[in-house]
Every structure is written in C-alpha cells, then in structure tokens.
Amino acid sequence: MKLDYFPRLGLIACASFFLLQTAFNLVLGCTGRWLVRRARRQPPRWAARQLFLFRILPFALALALTGAYCLPGFLRWEPKVREGAASWFLLAAVAGMLWLVIPFLRAARAQWQTWRLLRLAGREGNPIRVSCESQPLWLLSLRTPLLALAGGWRPRLLISYSVLQALPDEELQAALRHEAAHRRYHDNLKRFCLLLLPPAWPGRRNAQALEQEWARQSEWAADDAACFGEIEFQGKNHQTALALASALVRIAKLQRGSALHGAELPSQLCVSLTGDLNALCERVERLLDDPQIHSQPRHDTMLAAILGAAVMTLISSAFFYLPLLYSLHRALEALVH
Numbered sequence: 001m002k003l004d005y006f007p008r009l010g011l012i013a014c015a016s017f018f019l020l021q022t023a024f025n026l027v028l029g030c031t032g033r034w035l036v037r038r039a040r041r042q043p044p045r046w047a048a049r050q051l052f053l054f055r056i057l058p059f060a061l062a063l064a065l066t067g068a069y070c071l072p073g074f075l076r077w078e079p080k081v082r083e084g085a086a087s088w089f090l091l092a093a094v095a096g097m098l099w100l101v102i103p104f105l106r107a108a109r110a111q112w113q114t115w116r117l118l119r120l121a122g123r124e125g126n127p128i129r130v131s132c133e134s135q136p137l138w139l140l141s142l143r144t145p146l147l148a149l150a151g152g153w154r155p156r157l158l159i160s161y162s163v164l165q166a167l168p169d170e171e172l173q174a175a176l177r178h179e180a181a182h183r184r185y186h187d188n189l190k191r192f193c194l195l196l197l198p199p200a201w202p203g204r205r206n207a208q209a210l211e212q213e214w215a216r217q218s219e220w221a222a223d224d225a226a227c228f229g230e231i232e233f234q235g236k237n238h239q240t241a242l243a244l245a246s247a248l249v250r251i252a253k254l255q256r257g258s259a260l261h262g263a264e265l266p267s268q269l270c271v272s273l274t275g276d277l278n279a280l281c282e283r284v285e286r287l288l289d290d291p292q293i294h295s296q297p298r299h300d301t302m303l304a305a306i307l308g309a310a311v312m313t314l315i316s317s318a319f320f321y322l323p324l325l326y327s328l329h330r331a332l333e334a335l336v337h
C-alpha cells in the first residue's frame with residue numbers, strides 16, 4: 001500500500017510504540033511475580049513506589065524511545081514522497097493507535113464520572129471542616145455510605161451523611177489522616193496514570209498482579225502514615241490504629257447493608273476508605289497487631305544494579321546518538337518495506 005509522507009510518519013510512530021511496548025511488556029510479564037516478591041520485602045510506602053514505577057515503565061520507555069529514536073530518524077532521512085508499506089506494519093500501526101486511544105477513552109470516562117460526582121457535591125453546599133487541621137469534607141446526600149477521595153488532580157474528600165453520623169469523632173479523625181496520606185502521596189493521580197496505560201499484552205496477569213499489589217501497599221502506606229505520623233522511628237499511635245480499624249469495620253458494615261462496595265464505586269478515581277473489601281480483614285489485623293516502629297527501606301542490591309545498568313545503557317546510547325539513530329532508521333526502513 002502506497003502512503004504519503006505525513007500519514008507514514010503517524011503510522012511509523014504508532015507501530016514503533018506498539019512494538020516497543022510489546023517487547024517491554026514481555027519483559028514485565030517474565031519478571032512481574034519476582035518484582036512483586038521483592039517489593040513485598042520493603043516497607044509499604046517504598047513497595048508502592050517501586051510497584052508503580054515498574055508498572056508504568058514499559059509505557060514510559062516505549063513512548064520515550066519512539067520520541068527519541070524512531071521519529072527523529074524518519075524526519076531526518078525519510079524522502080518526502082509516496083512510498084509503499086508492508087501490511088504487517090499497517091497492522092502494528094493500527095494496534096498502536098488502539099493502544100493509545102482505548103486507555104485515553106477509559107481515563108476520560110473515569111474523569112467525567114468523577115467530575116459529575118464532584119459537581120453533585122458542590123451543588124449540595126459548602127464543604128465542612130471537622131477540625132482546623134483536617135481537609136474540608138464535601139457532604140453528599142447519597143443513600144449509599146461513602147467516605148472517599150475523588151479526583152485525580154486535586155482530589156476532594158467526599159462523605160455521605162450516613163457515614164458522618166455513624167463515625168465517632170476519634171474514628172473520623174483517624175479516617176481523615178488516612179485520606180490525607182493518600183492525597184500527600186498523590187495516589188489518585190497515580191490511579192489516573194494507570195488508567196492511561198495500554199493493555200498489558202503480553203503478560204497481562206503479571207501486570208494485574210503488580211497493580212493489585214500496588215493498591216494493597218498504598219492502602220497499607222496510608223494506614224501507616226495515619227498511625228505512625230511522618231517522623232521516622234516514631235512509635236505507633238495505638239489509639240489511632242484502633243480508631244482507624246474500628247472506622248473501617250463500621251463503614252464496611254454499612255456498605256455491606258447497602259448496594260455499594262469496592263467494585264461499584266461511582267468512578268475508578270473515587271477511592272473508598274475501605275478500599276477492596278476482600279483485603280479489609282488483613283488491613284484490620286495489621287492495624288491491631290503490628291507493634292513495630294516505622295521501618296526503613298531495605299537496600300536491594302540486585303534491583304539497584306538492574307536499574308543502574310538500564311540507566312547507564314540509556315546514557316551511553318546518547319553519546320552514539322547519530323550513528324545509532326541512522327542504524328535504527330535503516331532497520332526500520334527495511335522492516336516497513
């Protein structure tokens with residue numbers, strides 16, 4: 001099939017992105033379980049950071065290498081004439097386009113649902129403050145019990161009347177400290193980034209395992225931040241831990257009696273305090289049992305070596321940029337035709 005210069009440029013970008021993303025996903029598919037196991041040895045906040053980084057790395061690298069190597073070579077050496085393209089290349093380009101468009105639509109839908117929820121909260125009145133240092137709470141007259149952080153960028157704390165009435169002051173304060181930690185760690189923004197990721201193919205199961213473990217560790221990290229505070233080696237505040245555990249159980253009971261549970265939240269960017277109800281028991285036990293002080297991240301030599309080698313490869317490739325760019329362009333040309 002013969003194509004003009006600019007359509008060919010767009011298709012080359014999409015096809016390169018698809019092929020690179022597939023190759024990196026293959027690596028993630030082979031190493032996903034191992035990465036989850038290694039992250040679990042770290043304190044929750046560090047584990048959550050690592051898992052998020054590993055999950056977005058295939059997409060980020062594919063996008064960066066397409067922008068840094070595939071497109072400049074085409075712009076520099078490709079003649080501005082009509083040229084033919086192989087059918088496999090067109091298929092890869094269409095897949096690349098779908099890989100970019102489908103997640104974008106999914107993220108836009110979640111953002112739209114969140115915006116509607118926040119607009120509803122805004123219509124129902126001004127936010128309230130339960131104490132001078134707490135975040136403002138947006139009251140919702142939903143019949144379903146809800147205490148959730150909603151929105152990717154500048155998230156708001158939503159609460160239904162039923163939850164506000166059910167929680168004693170101490171439990172509400174503990175719950176607000178948990179949500180304040182999510183806001184500080186930008187967890188909702190990270191959820192938005194995860195929605196923008198293309199389908200994890202190949203290695204879908206391991207990518208899902210990474211995302212689930214990230215969600216679990218980020219809940220634990222927020223629980224820890226609520227109970228330990230931000231000062232390293234500060235002891236656990238058992239009263240806050242008890243209050244938070246009690247709030248979790250109280251809201252979960254309310255939710256069990258209504259239609260709402262974790263999977264039926266109004267938007268994927270609206271994250272309930274109780275999170276995944278299946279993991280709630282583990283969280284409550286952890287809050288009640290864990291007597292540790294804040295633990296320091298462990299030094300993971302092998303992981304540091306792999307990441308260091310990857311960074312060194314990228315830096316050294318910058319020194320041979322032009323010859324590398326030309327070789328890659330020639331290889332891409334040979335593949336496309």
Ligand SMILES: [Zn+2]
Binds near residue numbers: 178182272274275
């Ligand atoms: Zn949470």
